[in-house]
Amino acid sequence: MTPTNYLTKACLSAALLLGLVMGELESALALTAAQFNHGLGTGINLGNALDAPREGEWGVTLEANYFRQIHQAGFTHLRLPVRWSSHAGQPAPYKLDPVFTERVRWAVHGALKNNLKVVLNMHHYEEFESDPDAHRERLLAMWRQISEEFKNEPRDQVAFEIYNEPAKKISAVFWNDLFAEALAVVRKKNPKRIVVVGPVQWNSISALDTLKLPSDKNLLVSVHYYEPFHFTHQGAEWVGEEGKNWLGTTWSASAEQIAALKSDFDKAQKWAQTHERLIYLGEFGAYSKGDMDSRARWTESVRKAAIDRGFSLAYWEFCSGFGAYDPASRSWRKPLLNALHAHFMLDHAKRPGN
Ligand code: BGC
Numbered sequence: 001m002t003p004t005n006y007l008t009k010a011c012l013s014a015a016l017l018l019g020l021v022m023g024e025l026e027s028a029l030a031l032t033a034a035q036f037n038h039g040l041g042t043g044i045n046l047g048n049a050l051d052a053p054r055e056g057e058w059g060v061t062l063e064a065n066y067f068r069q070i071h072q073a074g075f076t077h078l079r080l081p082v083r084w085s086s087h088a089g090q091p092a093p094y095k096l097d098p099v100f101t102e103r104v105r106w107a108v109h110g111a112l113k114n115n116l117k118v119v120l121n122m123h124h125y126e127e128f129e130s131d132p133d134a135h136r137e138r139l140l141a142m143w144r145q146i147s148e149e150f151k152n153e154p155r156d157q158v159a160f161e162i163y164n165e166p167a168k169k170i171s172a173v174f175w176n177d178l179f180a181e182a183l184a185v186v187r188k189k190n191p192k193r194i195v196v197v198g199p200v201q202w203n204s205i206s207a208l209d210t211l212k213l214p215s216d217k218n219l220l221v222s223v224h225y226y227e228p229f230h231f232t233h234q235g236a237e238w239v240g241e242e243g244k245n246w247l248g249t250t251w252s253a254s255a256e257q258i259a260a261l262k263s264d265f266d267k268a269q270k271w272a273q274t275h276e277r278l279i280y281l282g283e284f285g286a287y288s289k290g291d292m293d294s295r296a297r298w299t300e301s302v303r304k305a306a307i308d309r310g311f312s313l314a315y316w317e318f319c320s321g322f323g324a325y326d327p328a329s330r331s332w333r334k335p336l337l338n339a340l341h342a343h344f345m346l347d348h349a350k351r352p353g354n
Contacts, residue, residue, distance in 0.1 A: 197219055
């Protein structure tokens with residue numbers, strides 16, 4: 001072997017060794033889905049803002065101080081619902097409106113600057129829910145753009161959620177297939193980012209068995225919880241006239257009610273254990289037409305059921321109809337905040353130096 005050959009071989013071996021060490025180091029340092037889920041902790045949905053047809057139309061226009069308030073109240077993440085479909089072209093290539101995209105980026109950065117992790121989703125693509133086949137390509141094209149636009153956001157702090165509450169005409173078979181395709185689109189620019197996915201029927205626990213996922217380790221499985229629906233949605237305008245008949249429904253945390261709650265959450269936990277997945281309770285909340293004592297009791301019980309099983313969670317929502325925060329008085333609704341156990345951080349935040 002000539003000295004040059006020897007040197008080349010030695011360099012190659014050293015590079016190989018370094019590569020192996022780096023690879024191992026990278027995988028040792030790589031944040032697992034379990035660590036990410038743990039870090040999400042207790043969050044809140046910034047609902048009815050960027051998921052309205054136009055921001056402000058549903059009464060919520062985001063303010064920079066909201067992110068600080070949410071952090072100071074002790075929440076550790078923000079779920080950011082976004083109606084991308086109102087801000088993308090109709091004919092291919094379905095270009096996203098750059099002004100709106102910047103507004104979303106501003107919100108993501110507002111959260112990150114305030115130590116809040118982010119779950120960035122796609123919400124209320126109503127045309128897709130009524131005619132999934134006709135809107136499949138547009139949804140994928142939007143994700144192609146979103147995943148490019150947000151690819152540089154820190155992987156340990158920002159997750160994507162492909163679609164909120166697939167329902168109506170979206171069957172389980174269609175959803176499983178579309179999700180796998182959308183994930184492949186996202187993976188091109190975000191190979192390891194955490195992606196959130198939930199089952200059909202509005203992400204209900206009872207539909208978990210229909211969910212078939214690709215063998216990708218960086219997924220979190222989301223469920224939403226609004227049971228008993230007649231209690232949480234009493235008087236909710238969007239459920240129709242029927243909702244008025246439920247007004248006055250209370251929730252006393254009776255043994256029977258707690259047993260029903262535990263049994264629902266046990267189902268989710270069992271599914272997660274069987275499928276080796278992690279659960280993110282991405283929405284739960286009780287509408288403002290119910291009495292506050294019942295709402296606070298329910299919120300605390302649901303929170304406890306989630307925490308006891310190691311689920312991360314996000315209350316629905318910040319300052320609208322379910323709001324834990326009252327935008328008029330610019331203060332938290334204490335019974336709800338206490339139920340979410342975030343109040344101790346609020347007291348802490350008031351101390352000098354914070
Ligand atoms: C919907 C909201 C609704 C909430 C409770 C969410 O997923 O996006 O519009 O208020 O569920 O029904």
